[in-house]
Each structure stands twice: as structure tokens, then as C-alpha cells.
Amino acid sequence: MTTDPNQFVFPTVTWRDDAGEHSARWRSEAAVPAPKRIVPADDRTSADAAYRLASEGTALLWRGDFQNARQLLQAMTRRIERKPRKQPASPIDAFNAHRQAQAQRARTLGMLLIPLEADYSIALRRAPEVKDACREVYGEAAQGAQASVVSLRELLGLIGAHEWRKKGVEIGALGARIHPHYGVFSPVRGEYVDLVARAPLPTHTLAFDIGAGTGVLAALLAKRGVARVVATDTDARALACARENVARLGLSGQVQVIEADLFPPGRAPLVVCNPPWLPARPSSPIERAVYDPASGMLRGFLDGLAAHLEPRGEGWLILSDFAEHLGLRSRDALLAMIDAAGLKVIARDDIRPVHPKAVDPSDPLHRARAAEVTSLWRLGAK
Template sequence: MSDFPLIQWSEADTAHSARWRSEAGVAPPKRVVIADDTTTADNAYKLACEGTALLYRGDFQNARMLLQAMARRADRKKAKQAQSPTEAFNLHRMAQAQRARTLGMLLIPFDAGHLIPLRRAPEVHDACLEAYGAADEGYVTSLRELLGLIGAHEWRKKGVEIPALGSRIHPYYGVFSPVRGEYVDLVARIDLPTGAEALAFDIGTGTGVIAAMLAKRGVKRIVATETDPRAIACANENMQRLGFANRVEVVKADLFPQGRAPLIVCNPPWVPAKPSSPIEHAVYDPDSRMLKGFLAGLTAHLEPKGEGWLILSDLAEHLGLRTREQLTEWIEKAGLKVIGREIIRPRHGKASDADDPLHAARAQEVTCLWRLAPV
């Protein structure tokens, strides 16, 4: 843990310091005061908005209630009226970032071994170990991040039901959970190209859900690629659970593995914007880097009569962040042609939530599987 930065504060006229943990890469706050069960939500929220962090010394459950009260105050802020879908998206992202910064100012101390030295604190050793690894000394993290770790640990234990797969996928912390499973339905229902029964590539496998779907459909060998060590471990564990470990090889590679395949599938991040935390890399792809890289390299890794399956939501188009013409231009520039398209509408709650800031775009969204082949 010596590689982690220090957070410093004064308590009872004595200087203190501890290691700072932030999976989102947030720098340790410069100003820290002590909070306890007497701290009011109004005062805590005011200090947090000013950039002052509050290190809690009291009852853990009271700290949770304080965070909830701060969240209610943050949510009262009226959003500026957007003049376009793109402005609505940018304002929404700015509001999300500000909310995360403010709520991230309520801090929790830890002793070595991931123990919380507060009254009524839960046992969180396993959740923290999965995300942080071993802790041989004390540290400080935000309560908001800790609650995220606990939630991710529960998802990892119980898994996410994937109806098309007929099984559960167990996501790790920091690996995007396939809670929006409609894209798996597309992979499940489209006819496999000739030769794909023998070999397929799954580019950016994440939890391994698409590789698992291909294995369920009878593909004898799947090479799944990833760059994130957590995702590699997660995909490998899911293949073991599902009984596909002898058919799915998960390798570390930026996009494509070595060789060619008759079927190559990729579900890249859908929105060309900058991620603000590690898990957002599964949703936000700056300058469409992964999308462009997949298209540009596809012909070099497809067998002559093979197909590339690009799975992509058109939400970015409805937000004004990318046009359909740009996408088709990238496809043509890569020496590819479109030989088929299958679409499916999202089933998640935000698609029908009129109060969502991006409702106008989400209401039009569809997810498409583009069947691509060399010209």
C-alpha cells in the first residue's frame, strides 16, 4: 500500500495521516475535518460543496443516513434547461460529476485488514479484498465508494440472470455488469456464418457473457480478448462456472488476438465521451477509439467469407455525439460492407422514464447488430 497517496488531517490538535484509496482515481482531499453523530446534514453538505471532506467518527449507520441526507440536498438542485440533446447530455454529465464529487467528501476510516473502527459497522472484508486486495495498514476511502464495493460484492455473489443464456453471469467490481442483456438476445438469435461453429473471436469480452453465448450455441472454440486484469479474471471464473472453460480462452490483447476467424464479435462502449471512473470505460469511448479500432482491424482478422458482428446502441446518434453517416463512413473506409442488420429495443427502466434528463434520446434508442463482411 506504500504506493498510495496520503490523506492528512488534524484531530484533537494532533496531525494524522493515512493511505488514501480511490478506485475512481480521485486525489485525496486537501481539507479534512472530523464529523460525528452530531454533524447536521446541512453543515455537511455545505462543507462538501466547498471542497472540505468529512472524516466520520461515530456510528456507521448514522454516517449512511448522513450520506443519504446529503444526496437529497444534491438532488434538489435544479438542472439548467438544455437547448439540444447534446447540451442535455453534457449538462447531465457535469451534474453527475459534481454530485459524485460532493457525496464523495464523506469519508470512512479503515484499520488494517479492511476493518472499520466505527460503531455498528458491517463486516466488509470480502468486498474490500475483491476490489482493493490485501490491506496491511489502515486507510481512508469515501463512504460512497465503499457502498459501491458492497453492492458489487453482492452482485458478484448472486450474479445477473441472462435469460438468453439460461444462466447467471457473475460480474467483478469494476467490470461492467450485463444488466442490459438485450444485446445478448441478438447474439443468440442470428444465424452463425459458415465455419463459425469451429472458431470465433470475442473482442473486449468483459464478464465473458458474449463468449458464453457463443459457446452455448455450439461454437467449439472462442478466443476472448481483454486488457483489464479484473475482466480477464472475471471472464475466466464465469467460464468455469458455466462449464465452458475448455472452449473459451481469455487472452490479454488490445482488440484482436493473433490469427483469423470466421466470426468476430465486438460490443464496444456506445458513447464517444470521456469516462470519469474505471467502470465507465465500458460505456464511454473517447473519440470512438475502440469502435474505430475494431472496424479498421476487422478485415485483417476475418477469414475470407467471415463476418464481423458489431453490436452498438444508436444512443450517441440521438444525443448528437455521432452521426449514422460517420459510422457508415468508417465501415466503408475499413473495406467493409453491411450484409445485414438486426435491432432490438432496450428494456431498462430509463428507456421509459420521462423524468430522466436524457429521456428524449433514450426513447428513440435501439441496439443494433451490424453484420459486416470484407468488400
């Protein structure tokens, strides 16, 4: 493998076939390192051979029928799922084993690669049209751009995200659809939205939404009658997504979306935050909406809240106790963070999640998921 001068952004991968040596740009939105060895594969490649090569760290560049590549990926997935799992001794052992298995699964299944032409077309039989999906994630293809390769698994994720972005997610409490962008946490788990929809508003003048994501909570606050909402985020995709959703809903006059690390300037009578729920290190940029290393965003919100609340104002912390059931953070530790930040608990509203994994006994984290409760903590300065 060689790399071009922009190696940290666009590594270049090489491989050989009967026609000689070839190279292309490596693409990975999950920041997966470029594979060191690539071999051609096509419709004659068996699932057993593909799985063996992928498990050994050899990537397969597909040259056959696109739909057959999808079937091969499914066959490789079945081989992974056949492997017996040891029963972990504790919830945290189960969590660590689950993450390790998911990482190994992603590495193995990510070894089946698809070639993209410079304009994002796929020159394979029965290949779908993916140009729009690719442009939404990669940007417009530059003039003179190089052909690239991407894992089929990631490409299917791009296609799925494109479809979700087009049709949107129905939000009952909002009475409208939110259209998530690729890499922005989709509000498919609606319980946290329902909590914000039913909590008593301490103000109708101004609210801050910290970590806006798709903009769903900012839009909901505006729909509930808050005259001005300032929503913040640091992620470029989230900022673009929130602004698009706010505009689509006709709320641009009420909601301002700005780039800021946690809090905007000033104080507000209501400050809302729905941070990532699990204090663990993300294994890819896309996981940052789920994992909060060392509870960094949670601590930052709590530690800065009192300085950004108006007198008698409220901070709304929306947080699942999933981490508590996994042994990653205790309730006492959370309460100690709140107290150390000069805050007090005014009230708490709880709701149980209703997503499919909560009732799936085959899920390796089922015990923790079945006990999970999502809470809206109403906090005030001491």
C-alpha cells in the same frame, strides 16, 4: 496533505482532531484525487453543515455510527436533487449538462469518508463486515499495511458489487448466471445478449470475442455450439472475471480468455465486438466500459476487422444508437467508418432496450433514451 514515496498509487492524507495529527492511506478506485482538507465529523454533524463543507471541497472523516453516516449521505443527496436544473437547448447540451452535474454530484458526495483499519475492518458502531468486499477490489492486506480512508459512496459501491458477484445476474439467453466483478460492466442490459443469441451463426468452428468483459458473449457463443472461442481484453479485472465465469459454466474447454489489445493472432470466420457506446472521455477508470474517447475502440475494431476475418467471414458489431440521439456521432459517420475500413453491411438486427431509464420521463436524457435502438451489424469484407 503529504504523500508517501508511492504517491501515485497510495497518497497519504492527514487531518487533526483533539488528539493531534493523524495520517492514513487514501483509496479511490475512481482515481479521485485525495482531498486537501479533512475535518472530523460524527453523529452531531448536521446534513446542512456536511453539505456546505462538502460543496466547498472539505472532506468529512466520519467518527460516529456507520448507519448514521449512510443516512447523512442520503440527506446530502436530497439537497443536491433539490437544485433546479436549466432546460438544455439541444440533446448534446443535455448530455454535457448531465455529465457536469454527475461529476459535481460525485465530488460532493465523495467527501464523506470512512476509516478502514489495516485489515479492512471498520471500527465504527453498527459497521458492516466489509473485509471480503475490500479484498476483492484492493487485494489481500499486506503485512504491516497502513490504515486507510475511502469515501462512503465508493465503499457502498464495493459492498453492492460484492453482493452482485455472489448472487450473479440471470442471463435468460444463456440459461445461467454471470457473476460480474467490481469495475467490470455487468450484463444487466440484456438486449445486446439477446441479439447475439438470435443472430444466425456463420460458423461453429471458431469465433473471436473482442473486449470480453464478464465473458457473457463468449460463453453464449460456446453455448450455441461454437467449438472454440478466443476472448480478449486488456483489463486485468475483466480477464479474471471472464475466466471465472467461463470456468463456473464449465466452458473452459471451449473458451480461451487471453490478454490482447483488440484482436488475437490469426483469423476467424466470426469476430464479435460490443464496444463502449458513447464517444466521450471517461471521468474515471470504471467508466471505460461506457465511454470510448473519439470512438477509439470502435474504430480499432472496424479498421482491423477485415485482416482478421476468414474469407466470407462475418464481423458482428453490437452498438447502440444512443450516441446518435445525443448528437455525439451521426449514422452517416458510422457508415463512413465501416466503408473506410473496407467493410460492407450484410444485415442488421435491431432491438429496443427495456431498462427502467428508457421509460423514465424524469431522466434528463429521457428523449434520447426513449428513441434508442441497439443493433447487431453483420459486417463482411468487401
